[in-house]
Amino acid sequence: MSSMTRSDVNHGKSVSMKDVARVAGVALGTVSNVLNNPELVSEATKARVQAAIDSLGWVRNESARQLRAGRSSAIGLVVLDVGNPFFADVARGAEDVVYERGMSMQIGNSDQRPDREARLIEDLEQQRVRGVLLAPVGDARRHVERLNQRGVAVVLVDRVGDDADCCSVAVDDAHGARVAINHLLDVGHRRIALVGGTTDLMQVRDRRAGAEAALTESGLPATLLVVSTPALDLANGIAAAAQLAVLPDGERPTAVFALNDLLAIGLLQGFMTAGLRVPKDIALIGYDDIAFAAAAAVPLSSVAQPRQALGGRAAELLLAEIDDQESGNPHTHVHERFAPELVVRKSSAARRPKD
Amino acid sequence: MSSMTRSDVNHGKSVSMKDVARVAGVALGTVSNVLNNPELVSEATKARVQAAIDSLGWVRNESARQLRAGRSSAIGLVVLDVGNPFFADVARGAEDVVYERGMSMQIGNSDQRPDREARLIEDLEQQRVRGVLLAPVGDARRHVERLNQRGVAVVLVDRVGDDADCCSVAVDDAHGARVAINHLLDVGHRRIALVGGTTDLMQVRDRRAGAEAALTESGLPATLLVVSTPALDLANGIAAAAQLAVLPDGERPTAVFALNDLLAIGLLQGFMTAGLRVPKDIALIGYDDIAFAAAAAVPLSSVAQPRQALGGRAAELLLAEIDDQESGNPHTHVHERFAPELVVRKSSAARRPKD
DNA sequence: ACGTATTACTGGAACGTTTCAACCACGACA
DNA sequence: TGTCGTGGTTGAAACGTTCCAGTAATACGT
Numbered sequence: 041m042s043s044m045t046r047s048d049v050n051h052g053k054s055v056s057m058k059d060v061a062r063v064a065g066v067a068l069g070t071v072s073n074v075l076n077n078p079e080l081v082s083e084a085t086k087a088r089v090q091a092a093i094d095s096l097g098w099v100r101n102e103s104a105r106q107l108r109a110g111r112s113s114a115i116g117l118v119v120l121d122v123g124n125p126f127f128a129d130v131a132r133g134a135e136d137v138v139y140e141r142g143m144s145m146q147i148g149n150s151d152q153r154p155d156r157e158a159r160l161i162e163d164l165e166q167q168r169v170r171g172v173l174l175a176p177v178g179d180a181r182r183h184v185e186r187l188n189q190r191g192v193a194v195v196l197v198d199r200v201g202d203d204a205d206c207c208s209v210a211v212d213d214a215h216g217a218r219v220a221i222n223h224l225l226d227v228g229h230r231r232i233a234l235v236g237g238t239t240d241l242m243q244v245r246d247r248r249a250g251a252e253a254a255l256t257e258s259g260l261p262a263t264l265l266v267v268s269t270p271a272l273d274l275a276n277g278i279a280a281a282a283q284l285a286v287l288p289d290g291e292r293p294t295a296v297f298a299l300n301d302l303l304a305i306g307l308l309q310g311f312m313t314a315g316l317r318v319p320k321d322i323a324l325i326g327y328d329d330i331a332f333a334a335a336a337a338v339p340l341s342s343v344a345q346p347r348q349a350l351g352g353r354a355a356e357l358l359l360a361e362i363d364d365q366e367s368g369n370p371h372t373h374v375h376e377r378f379a380p381e382l383v384v385r386k387s388s389a390a391r392r393p394k395d
Numbered sequence: 396m397s398s399m400t401r402s403d404v405n406h407g408k409s410v411s412m413k414d415v416a417r418v419a420g421v422a423l424g425t426v427s428n429v430l431n432n433p434e435l436v437s438e439a440t441k442a443r444v445q446a447a448i449d450s451l452g453w454v455r456n457e458s459a460r461q462l463r464a465g466r467s468s469a470i471g472l473v474v475l476d477v478g479n480p481f482f483a484d485v486a487r488g489a490e491d492v493v494y495e496r497g498m499s500m501q502i503g504n505s506d507q508r509p510d511r512e513a514r515l516i517e518d519l520e521q522q523r524v525r526g527v528l529l530a531p532v533g534d535a536r537r538h539v540e541r542l543n544q545r546g547v548a549v550v551l552v553d554r555v556g557d558d559a560d561c562c563s564v565a566v567d568d569a570h571g572a573r574v575a576i577n578h579l580l581d582v583g584h585r586r587i588a589l590v591g592g593t594t595d596l597m598q599v600r601d602r603r604a605g606a607e608a609a610l611t612e613s614g615l616p617a618t619l620l621v622v623s624t625p626a627l628d629l630a631n632g633i634a635a636a637a638q639l640a641v642l643p644d645g646e647r648p649t650a651v652f653a654l655n656d657l658l659a660i661g662l663l664q665g666f667m668t669a670g671l672r673v674p675k676d677i678a679l680i681g682y683d684d685i686a687f688a689a690a691a692a693v694p695l696s697s698v699a700q701p702r703q704a705l706g707g708r709a710a711e712l713l714l715a716e717i718d719d720q721e722s723g724n725p726h727t728h729v730h731e732r733f734a735p736e737l738v739v740r741k742s743s744a745a746r747r748p749k750d
Numbered sequence: 751a752c753g754t755a756t757t758a759c760t761g762g763a764a765c766g767t768t769t770c771a772a773c774c775a776c777g778a779c780a
Numbered sequence: 781t782g783t784c785g786t787g788g789t790t791g792a793a794a795c796g797t798t799c800c801a802g803t804a805a806t807a808c809g810t
Contacts, residue, residue, distance in 0.1 A: 054465065054545075054796095056795085056796050056797085057797070058794065066760085067759065067760045067761065068760085068761080068762090068796095068797090069759075069760060069761070069762090069788080069799080069800090070758085070759060070760075072798060073758095073759085073796075075798095076798075076799095080667075080757085080758075081758075081759085082757085082759090084759060085759080087760080097544070097545075099517075099520050099521055099545070099798090100521050100797085101456075101462070101521065101523065101612065101795090101796050101797065102458075102518075102521040102522045102523070102797095103458045103459075103460075103461040103462040103467070103522070103795085103796080103797090104462050104764095104795070104796035104797035104798090105764065105796080105797055105798075107456070107458040107459050107462050107764095107765050107767085107795090107797070107798095108755075108764075108765050108795090108796080108797045108798045108799080109765085109797085109798075110409065110765070112458070116803075122477075122483055122486065122487070123480065123483045123484070123487060124806080125478065128477055128478045128483065129478070131477065132477070132478060144518065146501060147502055162454075162777085163499065165454050166454055166455050167457045167458070167459040168455065168456065168457070168458065189452070190409075190452075190454070225652055267540075274690075288641070305687065305689075305690045308752090309689060309690045322810085331629050331659065332687045332691075334664060335629075335660045335661075335663055335664045335691055335692055335693055336687075336690055336691065336692060337690055337691060337693070337694065338692070339692065361644050365423040409766095411766050411767085412766065412767070413754075413766075420791065421789075422769090422790045422791070423766095423767090423790085423791080423792095424768085424769080424789075424790060424791070424792090425790075426787085427767075427768060427769080428788090431769095435786060435787080435788070435789090436788075437787080437789090440789085455766090455767085456765090456766050456767065457767095458765085458766080458767090459765070459766035459767035459768090459795090460766080460767055460768075461795095462765090462766080462767070462795050462796065463766080463767045463768045463769085463794075463795050464767085464768075464795085465795070465796095500808085519759090556785080593802085609800060649796090704778085716800085
């Protein structure tokens with residue numbers, strides 16, 4: 041029972057730099073220097089300290105480090121739905137940029153619920169993150185103001201933020217919707233449904249507005265049926281399909297513009313089980329062009345967004361603002377807007393004009 | 396210039412409880428009591444302190460709190476690929492359980508790279524998380540041992556962990572593969588390909604082993620062609636399809652078992668562009684049964700896993716172990732194994748036995 | 751031999767919490 | 781009248797870092 045292997049070393053209280061210093065026979069400050077300013081320490085002591093660290097299995101305590109520093113080196117990302125590949129890609133794009141700079145990123149999803157969003161932001165504040173990438177549900181100004189006041193930089197993601205006091209990156213949603221609707225009109229549709237979301241989401245408002253504008257601008261005798269859904273996911277797509285499928289043939293829209301691909305894929309599934317054929321009986325176009333869209337039962341036409349670039353650019357803007365803050369440079373907010381691109385696939389194939 | 400609105404309040408250094416105490420005219424400890432032991436404080440002071448908090452806009456400093464507490468109230472989740480809906484669902488299941496208990500969860504993805512995995516675990520250690528949910532790439536024993544030694548509980552996710560000193564939740568991968576292969580044999584396939592992954596992933600090893608076992612047990616004169624891919628994602632599926640498509644007709648497998656749905660959907664896409672028809676020219680079956688499988692170009696047969704339950708149960712086990720640790724109870728690791736379920740769809744429809 | 755740099759290291763303060771022993775006033779009880 | 785709780789509050793000591801003003805020792809130029 042007298043042998044002591046590496047594995048019994050750390051069974052008492054957690055080991056601190058003080059312990060390392062004691063074992064290495066140096067002062068606490070020296071240990072700190074080995075870690076943070078190695079050029080100030082002689083090779084010999086460096087080695088001794090390193091040996092002590094290894095033998096004790098010491099691990100830096102991030103809380104203490106942060107407390108002393110007064111701030112963390114992390115940023116937060118708050119998205120509407122991590123389950124949506126769109127946001128997964130945005131997150132990936134942002135993460136790459138953030139890691140590049142040696143910082144870390146904390147992800148949270150609000151599930152489109154304002155209360156959860158508020159709670160997440162509060163948590164991030166308590167953690168003293170340096171910045172927040174926010175894909176807001178509803179009005180973001182409250183959050184932006186609050187965070188700015190605390191010196192936390194904010195970049196709005198997937199949301200034109202020229203009304204708020206912060207940078208933003210977005211894709212021109214109104215334009216995307218306009219293009220989608222024009223395409224449907226082009227191939228001959230006159231009774232179109234727009235499915236998705238509730239108007240507390242800015243994206244939804246913009247896309248609806250774009251769709252309506254396209255319709256009126258066209259001067260064509262076309263109608264737009266708007267179907268709201270509580271969320272923009274597969275399940276709601278399926279439900280909406282059922283709702284549309286029961287309409288009598290002459291009354292049912294001949295094309296559907298879904299406000300995102302999750303909905304579109306759900307609609308597609310719903311139509312298929314209801315015996316409606318896409319695009320023959322009903323055409324379909326989605327939004328986001330997630331990777332699954334091309335592989336859908338009927339390859340899905342969709343409005344493509346540069347997802348990863350969106351996240352990456354957002355992170356870059358955030359880091360730039362943090363840098364400016366740091367160095368005392370004046371910062372002017374920039375609102376970057378990407379252009380969406382229509383990808384036409386089979387789900388909206390040309391229809392012989394019949395009604 | 397003498398007026399002072401709420402919004403200039405916090406422009407100097409960050410406000411601390413000491414400031415709150417000063418403004419409220421009480422001792423520091425009293426402020427703390429208002430927050431953590433409100434029943435010890437009179438209503439009058441409680442109100443005064445609260446007012447001070449509001450007017451100063453004080454926000455708790457989580458680092459200081461943690462430093463004092465010696466540990467955080469967070470757990471970490473390390474997954475192989477956040478972009479994969481399988482893990483998104485697992486995360487969701489875990490998150491729900493964790494939040495229920497007032498703790499928080501930090502997600503990281505290793506991208507199937509051992510170095511990234513190690514770095515993530517290191518970060519979590521530095522943050523003094525209470526526990527880690529780990530979907531490991533490669534051998535987890537090293538990590539488990541290290542973390543346990545530090546008093547950090549670990550639960551292995553999607554991985555039978557009876558060889559490691561920790562709890563685990565998993566789905567019986569060998570069984571799932573067996574069922575899939577048996578199904579393909581049943582519908583008449585004799586030249587089968589298995590596509591996916593490299594053997595450093597346990598799931599891959601198990602599924603391959605199960606597939607081989609099914610083949611030999613069947614006693615049928617069937618062959619299994621194994622195609623490795625560096626990752627289990629869409630892109631690799633497409634690449635693998637191209638590789639298979641160029642084989643001469645009599646040599647090409649008549650069915651493919653993809654080790655996950657991402658691959659399967661990629662394969663499907665690849666086959667379609669190569670002019671092969673599923674299931675007529677080549678049948679296809681996936682693994683995971685993610686939501687997109689049913690909506691794929693050809694509805695995808697797949698081996699379903701209880702994804703959310705997996706995550707939820709993992710979190711429960713982790714929290715239970717943490718509780719035991721806390722209360723000094725002895726803890727016995729449990730290895731929970733869920734059963735996968737075959738979902739047959741069109742992509743593996745019966746084939747008229749011809750060769 | 752003297753001041754002056756330079757290099758390697760030390761010791762202690764500070765960060766913002768939580769916790770805990772001590773204290774005070776005040777009424778109840780003997 | 782003294783003693784004992786008791787509800788409300790205080791003050792200070794931790795927690796584990798980083799940072800900075802010193803000190804000690806060595807080398808350098810005059």
